[in-house]
Amino acid sequence: MNARLTPRPSTQAAGVRADRVRVHFPTRAGTVKAVDDVSFDIRPGETFGLIGESGSGKTTLGRALAGLQPLSDGRLFYDGREPSSLNRAERRRQRRDHQIIFQDPHAALNPRMTIAQSVMEPLDILRDGDRAQRRRVADEALERVGLAPEVGRRYPHELSGGQKQRVNIARTLTLRPRFIVCDEVVAALDVSIRGAILNLFADLQDEFGITYAFITHDISVVSHVSDRVGVLYLGRLMEQGPAGAVCEQPLHPYTQALLSAEPLPLPSDQRDHRRRIRLQGEIPSPLNPPSGCPFRTRCPRAETRCAEQVPEWREVAPDHRVACHFAGPA
Amino acid sequence: MAHDDHTGQPLLAVNNLNIAFANDAGETAITRDVSFTVGHGERVGVVGESGCGKTVTGLALLGLLPERTARVRGEILFQGRDLLNMPARELRRLRGRDISMIFQEPMSALDPVFTIGEQLTETLRAHEKVGRREARERAVAALEEVGIPSPHLRLDDYPYQFSGGMRQRVMIAMALICRPRLVIADEPTTALDVTVQAQIIDLLRELSDTTGTALLFITHDLGVVAETCSRLLTMYAGEVVESAPVDTVLRRPAHPYSSGLLRSLPGLSERGGRLPSIPGRVPAPGQMPAGCRFQARCPHSADGCEQGQPLRELDNGRLARCWRGAELTLPGAVT
Numbered sequence A: 001m002n003a004r005l006t007p008r009p010s011t012q013a014a015g016v017r018a019d020r021v022r023v024h025f026p027t028r029a030g031t032v033k034a035v036d037d038v039s040f041d042i043r044p045g046e047t048f049g050l051i052g053e054s055g056s057g058k059t060t061l062g063r064a065l066a067g068l069q070p071l072s073d074g075r076l077f078y079d080g081r082e083p084s085s086l087n088r089a090e091r092r093r094q095r096r097d098h099q100i101i102f103q104d105p106h107a108a109l110n111p112r113m114t115i116a117q118s119v120m121e122p123l124d125i126l127r128d129g130d131r132a133q134r135r136r137v138a139d140e141a142l143e144r145v146g147l148a149p150e151v152g153r154r155y156p157h158e159l160s161g162g163q164k165q166r167v168n169i170a171r172t173l174t175l176r177p178r179f180i181v182c183d184e185v186v187a188a189l190d191v192s193i194r195g196a197i198l199n200l201f202a203d204l205q206d207e208f209g210i211t212y213a214f215i216t217h218d219i220s221v222v223s224h225v226s227d228r229v230g231v232l233y234l235g236r237l238m239e240q241g242p243a244g245a246v247c248e249q250p251l252h253p254y255t256q257a258l259l260s261a262e263p264l265p266l267p268s269d270q271r272d273h274r275r276r277i278r279l280q281g282e283i284p285s286p287l288n289p290p291s292g293c294p295f296r297t298r299c300p301r302a303e304t305r306c307a308e309q310v311p312e313w314r315e316v317a318p319d320h321r322v323a324c325h326f327a328g329p330a
Numbered sequence B: 001m002a003h004d005d006h007t008g009q010p011l012l013a014v015n016n017l018n019i020a021f022a023n024d025a026g027e028t029a030i031t032r033d034v035s036f037t038v039g040h041g042e043r044v045g046v047v048g049e050s051g052c053g054k055t056v057t058g059l060a061l062l063g064l065l066p067e068r069t070a071r072v073r074g075e076i077l078f079q080g081r082d083l084l085n086m087p088a089r090e091l092r093r094l095r096g097r098d099i100s101m102i103f104q105e106p107m108s109a110l111d112p113v114f115t116i117g118e119q120l121t122e123t124l125r126a127h128e129k130v131g132r133r134e135a136r137e138r139a140v141a142a143l144e145e146v147g148i149p150s151p152h153l154r155l156d157d158y159p160y161q162f163s164g165g166m167r168q169r170v171m172i173a174m175a176l177i178c179r180p181r182l183v184i185a186d187e188p189t190t191a192l193d194v195t196v197q198a199q200i201i202d203l204l205r206e207l208s209d210t211t212g213t214a215l216l217f218i219t220h221d222l223g224v225v226a227e228t229c230s231r232l233l234t235m236y237a238g239e240v241v242e243s244a245p246v247d248t249v250l251r252r253p254a255h256p257y258s259s260g261l262l263r264s265l266p267g268l269s270e271r272g273g274r275l276p277s278i279p280g281r282v283p284a285p286g287q288m289p290a291g292c293r294f295q296a297r298c299p300h301s302a303d304g305c306e307q308g309q310p311l312r313e314l315d316n317g318r319l320a321r322c323w324r325g326a327e328l329t330l331p332g333a334v335t
Helices: A058-065 A088-097 A115-126 A131-144 A149-153 A161-173 A191-208 A219-225 A243-248 A253-261 A304-308 B054-061 B088-094 B116-127 B132-145 B164-176 B194-211 B222-228 B246-251 B256-263
Strands: A016-027 A030-042 A047-051 A073-078 A098-101 A179-183 A211-216 A228-233 A236-242 A313-317 A320-323 B012-023 B026-038 B043-047 B070-078 B099-102 B182-186 B214-218 B231-236 B239-245
Touching: A016 A058, A030 A058, A030 A073, A030 A228, A030 A236, A047 A058, A047 A219, A058 A098, A058 A179, A058 A211, A088 A098, A098 A161, A115 A131, A115 A149, A115 A161, A131 A149, A131 A161, A161 A191, A191 A219, A191 B256, A211 A219, A219 A243, A228 A243, A228 A253, A236 A243, A236 A253, A253 B194, B012 B054, B026 B054, B026 B070, B026 B239, B043 B054, B043 B222, B054 B070, B054 B182, B054 B214, B099 B164, B116 B132, B116 B164, B132 B164, B164 B194, B194 B214, B194 B222, B214 B222, B222 B246, B231 B246, B231 B256, B239 B246, B239 B256, B246 B256
Parallel strands: A047 A211, A047 A228, A098 A179, A179 A211, B043 B214, B043 B231, B099 B182, B182 B214
Antiparallel strands: A016 A030, A016 A073, A228 A236, A236 A320, A313 A320, B012 B026, B012 B070, B231 B239
């Protein structure tokens, strides 16, 4: 099994389906329902954006999708199959196919290893090819992410944040994954270089046939890169649909508030007409979430029904789902 | 000018501020000839990439840089008096009373072992002759002003009992309790969620309006500046490269770096399209090129950029550190 960085059609990218996924953490103070009854599907070759504020469960969900976090309940399917139904060899293959890239590019690299050693490490662990072959794959991967070969001889502290994130991408690329969870991958980078890294992700997706779950709190990033978007609040999906629909005509009051809270770099005369929804308070503790709809304590449309009944996860337009009794345009 | 008081001088005038840090090899320069003013009640945003000298400049204004290593030269005139030549005792009296600061991380700026009531009244009583009871009443009023529910009950709580957004409100209450003329806010909303950030931005703007406090708002987020400030300073590699009204910069920036920053924002380009970015990286301190410090990354560099670039005045009091600033038509956030 010799990894060469040859292109692959997007039809071979992985499809992922989450079916009523729950991740609960028992603590002394009670159970934290980090992810609670979440269902969605990610289509092969697409970018599925997951937006959420802190405490929304987005990172836990990302770790679950990457196979790093066992589920408390519910099921995950990759290309229609559950990991538990696979034999040993298949499961090894799947582990390799599914990767994750983290927010802090510095913390993800061992400071005592050269860049080339870090990039080769996954292949070393898998004993894939001989040393010369691994070296060649690592060089190819570095070149593909836009780094000169001599960068391989350097150490992480000698690189900028953007270069380090490129190294992390190269390291993942050596395994030729078909599905990558990107957890806040540009949040630690300066605005001036975010564009270049996001462009790189898009190019690699086309070239190597990769499916992305793109997790971020940054609405402008998620609306730019995603084909479809899911909005998380307190461990539950509030809305999900095509990126254009969710970001331009959101139907859930939370999505509407989230979008209108984004500060826009527009001159004052172009901003004043904008409808603003200012939410009161902050996201409640996941230890003690509100009854019924988790968003009702901050929702401008909340009524008594919202405290009594968990809103149904219903499809209001083709592929556009909302969990709200009173969903509709702002 | 509208922002100047009857004496005709701005509230704060920073002139040729040069900050360097001493090390084994001598000195490393961090900022070079930083000059700007803040008018009475004016809100000025400072943007730039990490490492451009924003935070260091903010700390220097309050005399908070480490004394042993920091070399600060130039002039910081606050209400006409140079803070750099002020005796330490006087500077201490001024700090917290006339100029105060809001930091990014409220949890590390608040002392975890004192109640917030103790911390608020300590600030107040350090600067004003007030009795215990009055200090407590003023602390309750300050918390109420920043929108903390049931302030008389929360006064005896410790910082850990507050959420992130509420802690930042406490920080703001503490910064404003003595009614300073100038507040320096260094990334005050960066650690907050976007829905909470929106609340804090509104609060800062309203309080600055009602109390007439000027604001120096250090941030990397141009959207936050657009929503709070009237003037924008762009810093690059330790220098101010542009100073102009916010609306002007958003429409037609005069420095290629400001334009590059604005064009890099994903929200402004077509969904799924290529995102512009600025190639390369900020030169490291001590390795600054001669001439324009941005030239290696600039799409408009030409013969002439290797010359030293002063801040030039363009139309309407706009300043740009680019000799082509008047001639270039640079894209902004809107066209």
